[in-house]
Amino acid sequence: SQTIHQWPATLVQPVGSPLSLECTVEGTSNPNLYWYRQAAGRGLQLLFYSVGIGQISSEVPQNLSASRPQDRQFILSSKKLLLSDSGFYLCAWSAGTNYGYTFGSGTRLTVV
């Protein structure tokens, strides 16, 4: 069966520090991969999505970037965090737009 792993679960980082969140999927090949951010009590904002290795589409201009170095690995990065980067970051995968998304358990990032 397919599983998705996302870590760390919580993270407290100072302003200006770098960020690297990793997401891996097991049990499937060539998944669509997504990074979402959710502010407290708010909806889900799509940050990046990828339909294949090295293919990244950005939805929101910001100081974040994403990479897909391997088929089932999706990484969210920042060189310098801002206070406004705080939030709940969720990775998700799907077999395509005609299939449901499976979300990771998320990372709660607090920038202080």
Added chain:
Amino acid sequence: GQQVMQIPQYQHVQEGEDFTTYCNSSTTLSNIQWYKQRPGGHPVFLIQLVKSGEVKKQKRLTFQFGEAKKNSSLHITATQTTDVGTYFCMGGGNEKLTFGTGTRLTIIP
């Protein structure tokens, strides 16, 4: 661009009462999905609707896709405390789908 709005934003109901959330799109959707997010958790896929006018049921939950494929609804009969959470619709048809704004359901025991 495509926008998906949900109403209401919040709903407080007495346990045992019914609950409905509505999802409206500015464009025709090829499909619509529904998700539930428990407080402190991550969204969990509930169901997908594809056909115009489609109705699907999961126990006390009834999902409907509009004839024009621009709107959808989720109805919960006789709510229970386990129904607490935020319900999101998501629609689209290309590489990415657009999440609705969500409806947060709270239950008064």
